[in-house]
Amino acid sequence: MADYNIPAELMEALKGKFSGIEIMENGDVIVPAADLMAFMTEIKENPDTAMDFLTNLTASDYKDRLETVYNLVSITHGYTLTVKVKLEDKENPQVPSLCPLWDGASWQERETYDLMGIVFTGYPGHPTRILLDDNFKGHPLRKDYQWEGGREA
Amino acid sequence: MKTETYTLNLGPQHPSTHGVFRIILELDGETVVKATPVPGYLHRGIEKLAEARTYTQVIPYTDRMDYMAAMLMNWGYVAAVEKLMDIEVPERAEYVRVIVGELSRIASHMIATGAYGGDIGALTAFTYTFRDREYVLDLLEMVSGSRMTFSYFRIGGVAADLPEEFFPAVRKFLGELPAMCDEYDGLITGNEIFQARTKQVGIITPEMGINYSLSGPTLRGSGVNYDLRKVRPYGIYDRFDFDVPLGQNGDCFDRFRIRIDEMRQCKRIIEQALDQIPEGPIMAKVPKVIKPPVGDAYAEVESSKGVYGCYVVSDGSPKPYRVHFRRPSYINLGYLGKLCEGWKIADVIAILGSIDIVLGEVDC
Amino acid sequence: MGENIFVGIATWLRGLLSGAGVPDMWNDTILLVVKLVAILLFILVNALWLVYMERRVCAFMQSRLGPIHVGPKGLFQTAADIGKLLGKEIILPKGADLLVFLLMPVVIFIPPLLIFGVLPFGKNMVAIDMNIGVFYLLAIASLSTIIFWAAGWASNNKYSLVGGMRSVAQMVSYELPLILALLGVIMITGTLNLNTIVDSQKSIWFVFTQPIAFLVYLIAGMAETNRTPFCLVEGESEIIAGPYTEYSGMGFAMFFLAEYANVMIISAMCTVMFLGGWLAPFGLDFIPSWLWFFLKMYLMIFVFMWVRWTYPRIRVDQLMGFGWKVLVPLALANIFVTGVGMYIFRAIGWWS
Numbered sequence: 001m002a003d004y005n006i007p008a009e010l011m012e013a014l015k016g017k018f019s020g021i022e023i024m025e026n027g028d029v030i031v032p033a034a035d036l037m038a039f040m041t042e043i044k045e046n047p048d049t050a051m052d053f054l055t056n057l058t059a060s061d062y063k064d065r066l067e068t069v070y071n072l073v074s075i076t077h078g079y080t081l082t083v084k085v086k087l088e089d090k091e092n093p094q095v096p097s098l099c100p101l102w103d104g105a106s107w108q109e110r111e112t113y114d115l116m117g118i119v120f121t122g123y124p125g126h127p128t129r130i131l132l133d134d135n136f137k138g139h140p141l142r143k144d145y146q147w148e149g150g151r152e153a
Numbered sequence: 154m155k156t157e158t159y160t161l162n163l164g165p166q167h168p169s170t171h172g173v174f175r176i177i178l179e180l181d182g183e184t185v186v187k188a189t190p191v192p193g194y195l196h197r198g199i200e201k202l203a204e205a206r207t208y209t210q211v212i213p214y215t216d217r218m219d220y221m222a223a224m225l226m227n228w229g230y231v232a233a234v235e236k237l238m239d240i241e242v243p244e245r246a247e248y249v250r251v252i253v254g255e256l257s258r259i260a261s262h263m264i265a266t267g268a269y270g271g272d273i274g275a276l277t278a279f280t281y282t283f284r285d286r287e288y289v290l291d292l293l294e295m296v297s298g299s300r301m302t303f304s305y306f307r308i309g310g311v312a313a314d315l316p317e318e319f320f321p322a323v324r325k326f327l328g329e330l331p332a333m334c335d336e337y338d339g340l341i342t343g344n345e346i347f348q349a350r351t352k353q354v355g356i357i358t359p360e361m362g363i364n365y366s367l368s369g370p371t372l373r374g375s376g377v378n379y380d381l382r383k384v385r386p387y388g389i390y391d392r393f394d395f396d397v398p399l400g401q402n403g404d405c406f407d408r409f410r411i412r413i414d415e416m417r418q419c420k421r422i423i424e425q426a427l428d429q430i431p432e433g434p435i436m437a438k439v440p441k442v443i444k445p446p447v448g449d450a451y452a453e454v455e456s457s458k459g460v461y462g463c464y465v466v467s468d469g470s471p472k473p474y475r476v477h478f479r480r481p482s483y484i485n486l487g488y489l490g491k492l493c494e495g496w497k498i499a500d501v502i503a504i505l506g507s508i509d510i511v512l513g514e515v516d517c
Numbered sequence: 518m519g520e521n522i523f524v525g526i527a528t529w530l531r532g533l534l535s536g537a538g539v540p541d542m543w544n545d546t547i548l549l550v551v552k553l554v555a556i557l558l559f560i561l562v563n564a565l566w567l568v569y570m571e572r573r574v575c576a577f578m579q580s581r582l583g584p585i586h587v588g589p590k591g592l593f594q595t596a597a598d599i600g601k602l603l604g605k606e607i608i609l610p611k612g613a614d615l616l617v618f619l620l621m622p623v624v625i626f627i628p629p630l631l632i633f634g635v636l637p638f639g640k641n642m643v644a645i646d647m648n649i650g651v652f653y654l655l656a657i658a659s660l661s662t663i664i665f666w667a668a669g670w671a672s673n674n675k676y677s678l679v680g681g682m683r684s685v686a687q688m689v690s691y692e693l694p695l696i697l698a699l700l701g702v703i704m705i706t707g708t709l710n711l712n713t714i715v716d717s718q719k720s721i722w723f724v725f726t727q728p729i730a731f732l733v734y735l736i737a738g739m740a741e742t743n744r745t746p747f748c749l750v751e752g753e754s755e756i757i758a759g760p761y762t763e764y765s766g767m768g769f770a771m772f773f774l775a776e777y778a779n780v781m782i783i784s785a786m787c788t789v790m791f792l793g794g795w796l797a798p799f800g801l802d803f804i805p806s807w808l809w810f811f812l813k814m815y816l817m818i819f820v821f822m823w824v825r826w827t828y829p830r831i832r833v834d835q836l837m838g839f840g841w842k843v844l845v846p847l848a849l850a851n852i853f854v855t856g857v858g859m860y861i862f863r864a865i866g867w868w869s
Binding site: 004052053054055056058060061069071075078080082102103104105106107108111115130131132133140141 | 192193368484487
């Protein structure tokens with residue numbers, strides 16, 4: 001399988017610019033929520049990386065934290081990159097919205113808010129539910145979500 | 154003269170929304186001022202359900218997303234789990250996957266083509282493509298025993314080997330496929346009224362397409378050469394010689410036409426796969442109980458609607474900790490509201506149809 | 518022998534009545550009522566048959582079978598459908614204008630009935646021989662638009678309203694080319710009487726001398742009857758049957774049948790004005806004249822169905838554009854050419 005990760009020297013340069021980021025063994029990048037917007041702007045606008053396509057945006061609920069996951073692609077260079085943001089505050093998770101950078105983030109962020117309860121800040125009209133009813137209580141993809149009548153409760 | 158806009162509720166029960174999809178249209182006469190898409194009427198919580206099933210039990214759920222190309226939906230999920238477990242899929246299984254996957258793509262594009270004709274008003278096109286789709290379904294039935302929700306893929310391979318009678322049947326079908334495509338071209342693509350209805354309607358510029366994370370024929374119609382099978386070949390797609398049809402204008406017509414061209418390319422891929430397919434096992438050595446190591450993996454395949462991705466998180470137990478599906482239909486719809494503004498009611502139908510959504514996938 | 522079968526019945530009835538001592542005035546009235554009832558029956562039976570025919574033709578073009586189970590070759594399918602619809606509840610939408618809403622499916626059959634009264638079905642076979650037949654016909658034919666519009670308005674449904682408005686817009690744009698196309702024929706014949714128009718096609722049908730008028734008439738006629746590619750009023754995939762959205766049961770069935778009655782009218786008009794009406798071509802007059810009329814009418818109906826199941830639907834602005842920018846100028850040009858042609862032909866004495 002061919003390797004589509006961003007070349008190591010570019011990653012080093014990024015690491016130099018953003019000291020808070022953490023580069024995992026498999027190439028995933030963990031970014032603090034505060035740096036997310038600046039980091040994303042940098043990798044999108046920098047012609048060396050040119051991560052212009054936000055493929056996937058989702059989140060995962062772990063015991064100690066929530067984690068948003070962003071899968072980015074550079075159509076120009078063919079690189080792929082996974083960016084993760086750890087949100088320690090499970091009661092009131094907030095992460096900056098990426099809508100100003102990618103309009104494609106809008107529906108995915110709404111879905112993530114709807115199902116996982118992560119609030120994406122900084123974009124008008126967010127957060128709103130998209131799949132579930134507006135009056136729905138709770139966020140079903142949270143591990144602590146209680147549902148009635150589940151077969152394997 | 155003082156005029157007022159009015160609100161028209163298109164759906165959720167409407168023949169042209171391809172299921173239970175709703176668009177709230179604000180209209181000035183017949184012209185759309187504002188369009189607000191409202192998905193969610195078919196939301197079944199597959200991602201939540203998957204957390205309570207074993208890894209293998211999730212496969213049938215993926216069928217229920219894009220039930221028009223269920224094979225490809227299987228593929229994305231098993232690819233993610235295989236990536237997580239680092240499983241090497243046997244050669245023959247890879248070829249079988251390509252063959253059934255491309256057949257599924259043909260079936261899906263046939264529906265898209267015919268249903269689009271129906272949306273524009275030519276209901277006859279619908280019956281022609283559905284007649285031909287039966288052949289594909291017969292072939293896939295030979296392979297999997299099912300006609301729509303196949304659940305044919307397994308983690309590490311496929312459920313069963315291709316039967317003996319499949320090979321002559323698929324070759325016969327592929328022999329007839331170009332004639333079928335020509336028929337659709339003659340019946341729909343070449344029609345003056347059809348072209349008048351679709352050309353220069355609902356134009357997506359390449360920049361907007363990329364910005365809105367569109368994929369599949371919706372993005373390629375704008376001329377962006379982004380087909381995963383070419384740019385990041387997964388499985389064994391790097392062994393096949395095929396072209397990626399691209400549009401020039403990014404209008405409804407281009408998006409529609411690309412699907413017919415893609416069917417012709419699918420034929421090329423399947424023929425090469427049939428020629429090259431080796432003998433061998435169809436399942437990798439996979440433990441009885443699938444317990445991937447702790448970690449996460451994200452894998453993508455090119456489904457008929459666009460980039461279909463699957464994100465799987467494992468906590469080491471036999472059940473997935475978290476599964477997320479990147480459904481191309483859902484994300485492609487994100488641009489619909491903006492795209493419809495300024496067009497007529499009839500164009501809304503034309504634009505929605507050209508994006509080719511399946512509601513099972515949109516709402517998941 | 519078949520030639521005079523209907524005329525014979527009428528003569529026989531008249532003789533019977535006067536033999537029974539009925540005064541002449543009453544005699545005429547009774548005969549007229551009988552004729553009109555016969556026409557009403559004819560329209561209804563034909564509409565039933567046309568629904569069946571449409572489904573079979575459609576099935577044939579879509580490589581399927583269509584209705585085959587009810588009765589021999591599925592002939593009673595429409596009757597069964599109507600029976601089913603009769604048994605359905607008529608749902609009255611909230612906020613609908615009930616009087617208009619319920620009246621419209623009833624009056625929808627009036628314009629077709631009024632028109633068939635003046636159509637010459639065969640030699641000497643016309644219920645009312647009117648010397649302004651064409652004029653009357655065009656005036657009445659546009660009435661059904663008002664009914665569609667009223668039905669759409671009364672339904673209190675936006676889809677219906679859009680459909681009704683489209684119906685009016687379509688009528689305004691396409692009535693004009695329709696009339697202008699017929700003007701060419703009227704100029705040549707110099708009469709508005711339908712019988713005389715048919716008679717003057719003895720040497721050559723007007724479809725050959727007025728081909729452009731025929732085409733314009735055909736296209737405008739399709740638009741008038743709201744058939745694909747001009748079925749914007751119904752627009753199943755956009756506005757879901759438009760004015761009929763809220764109608765259920767028999768109300769819907771009436772609109773449905775009226776559509777076929779309208780198709781019959783346009784086809785019959787086409788036959789009378791351009792295809793020589795009841796005149797037998799190639800001297801094949803052993804076939805009765807009324808049968809020729811029906812054969813030609815059904816040929817036209819088949820063309821309508823053929824087009825319907827082949828073409829997609831055009832958009833509302835394209836519809837207007839096509840009507841005003843293509844059909845009207847074409848029809849006007851046709852009138853001009855016809856006039857010049859007539860003048861030249863008269864001048865050189867080929868035609869008097």
